[in-house]
Amino acid sequence: MQSQIPAVLLAWSVAVVACGEGRRDAAPQQPTTGQDSLSGGPATSNVTATMRNAAGKELGTLTLSEAGAGISVSGRLSGLPPGVHAIHLHAVGRCEPPKFQSAGDHWNPTDRQHGTQSRGGPHLGDLANITVAPDSSATVQETTTGGTLRGANALLDTDGAAVVVHARRDDYHTQPSGDSGDRIGCGVLSGG
DSSP: OTTHHHHHHHHHHHHHHHHHTTOOOSOOOOOSSSBOTTTSSBOOOOEEEEEEETTOOEEEEEEEEEETTEEEEEEEEESOOSEEEOEEEESSSOOOTTTOGGGOSBOOTTOOOSSTTSTTOOOTTBOOOEEEOTTSEEEEEEEOSSOBSSSTTBSOOTTOOEEEEESSOOOSSSTTTTTOOSEEEEEEEEOO
């Protein structure tokens, strides 16, 4: 009788597993795209931008995610000129070299002035300057003053969005882009 018990248990286990396949009464997994199961609105997920210079060389990848009342932009870049550079979110998801003008203006759904030091600012696409080290690398960890990836004041609309690095620092007040100079790096946001 004891030798039959393991065989019975094995048969019972196989039957339970077989009957359980296809069942969906377990806790649902959180979506990464599509509909948010809690709010019924679009799901929140990270999006990425592979940054490239005007010659098409990859500079690194930045990740954007919702962070409280704004959007976090983080990652590591390399191959940029050492020094302080402006970085902004732009309203169009196109990065046509060499000047990246195809990325359009700064993302500005609230119709504000450029810069955190501007009386009527800032654009939601305005970020703090980044510092590129002598080895041409930079760690990016910035957050917008507002906005969302999807929903009200959404960055990701029908024509997408881009992240742009400029040749000079942003002075945080000169219109329309803080006297930040040419666009030297650009990445189209994808993954959302």
